[in-house]
Amino acid sequence: GLPDSEHHRVARMVPWQPDRKAPLAAFTAALQRGLKAGEPSLQYLALMNTGGHRSDLPEAWRAEFGGGGGMANARALAGMYAPLAQGGTHRGVRLLRPETIERMSAVSVATEIDATLLMPTRFGLGFMRSMDNRHRPAGFMESMVLGRDAFGHAGAGGSVGFADPEAGIAFGYAMNRMGAGILLNERGQGVVDAAYRAMGYQTSAPGAWIRRT
Template identity: 50%
Template sequence: MTKDGEEITMAVEGTCDAKFAELREEFERNFAERGEVGASVCLSVGGETMVDLWGGQADPTHDQAWEEDTVSIVFSCSKAATALCAHILIDRGELKLAAPVSDYWPEFAQKGKEGTTVQMMLNHESAVPAFRDPIKPGGYLDWDYMVKRIEEEEAHWVPGTSSGYHMVSFGWTVGELVRRVSGKSLGSFFRDELAGPLGADFWLGVPVDFAHPVAPIIPFQPSPDMEMTAFTQKLLTDPQSIQALSFLNSGGWDMNDPKGHKAEIGGAGGISNARGQVAMYTPLANGGEHKGVRIVSEERIAHMERCSVATSVNMTLLCGTRFASGFMKSMDNRAYPGGKQMTALIGERAFGHVGAGGSIGLADPECNLAFSYTMNRMGQGLLLNDRGQSLIDAAYRALGYRSNESGAWVR
């Protein structure tokens, strides 16, 4: 990075096994060459933490360093936490994938959504990716209001016939199922059943006495010569499109507002860092258990890693997508205009989720890898950019993988 024409070296702290030296080098390059401001990266293999690095500035305006316990909003990485809550209930037999949503949430079954199943909700097929009428100011912070809006929203397509990324609404569609079945709010269930037992610094709604430093998110600044994706073109030219409504109709939600950090926004508002996400994914990379804490069964892991819906043109993102019951699979859109911005290349058996601007968390049962990267300066696109992808690539190469030309990393 440079400041007033002078080169500034950002200190990287933490630990890194020699096997992953290339990953550390790429992390340092992110600061030196790719505009990184503050970030963390962590991974475990076979349950052992091999990389735990952080560096840069959490808040450049106040000259605050990114520290060991710094956290930030991880945007759609939150969806994986929400989906995992649902999978725990499925594993217990309390929630059934093939069941109609109306069995648990009768009020949802109206305005064309009557045939929606639990599987469709996890697949982004439940046809409420956006809201046609304006969200009231502060609406995202009001769980009951957002649930009511989902109930009253007319389906954007016949549920189950298409998949359209539920950019923020996923947190209330799947999250309300978790609340109705478990009797706990989404954030409370996640804390009691996952984050607490695993010791994971990950919250879907932070407590009043929250003490971790939260790095403010720095929005992406587009350049005049930026190559636009089909999603961005639609967002900018059609205010009534799914793309514009899902992205802009938010009731003024401010990602850096502490009041918003306390809200249980399970589709985009989770607070964590790389270490916190790796703590959540480590059991998922190792048969569902870590250090005596079992989260889900091995059978459930097998289902969670299996692609359950794939489409060449997602109704929201307008690119090819692959999902595994609430999790993202490897997605390769490199061959299309602007497609590098809509690509996230991971292992074929891996599953996880990206967050807007380039963060990611994942588990890969094939090599027992749990990985996460988080940052405060957003990059271009809704999936990965060079900063996160370079770290993932280095991790897979260190584990003996040879290529991602097929659209996923293979040995």
């Protein structure tokens, strides 16, 4: 957890405010229906069944739990992924074997429609892979378009951290004003796209950023 001495550094999250004219991701629409109907839908249970936990309180900052308890900025996110982008080493110290990283990044589950997220998904062992759902009505809020070998995870509101071993980079994006969608949105994806273009990657049309030779 975050020590009390560091609480003054925390940037408060600004909740997403829905735009009635904008399309909703299927997950968000199902969540809203569950909230209005008072029914414990799968989407409601996945996001709201927290036992009264609120992530914006100091009590939550002090807690230490997996799957949502991290407190970091973009630099720290990138630093966490850096060894995974560099073959398993960090500052000359080997932390993971290359074959371990290969297993972590390999696609282990791919769905046509994920039962919880209600969109096509691709996952490795605990990590998300590039997911291009831009063909869907609200696809710009249901996508996370990365490099072919990149793996990481999106966070609430559109944050993201990932490693791309092919490109040799680790990436972090964090914001305190939450955006729409269930993966990235135009802000986060725009920063990811700019990074790949700066490295000479020329297209994301195949569903992932690639270098043209």
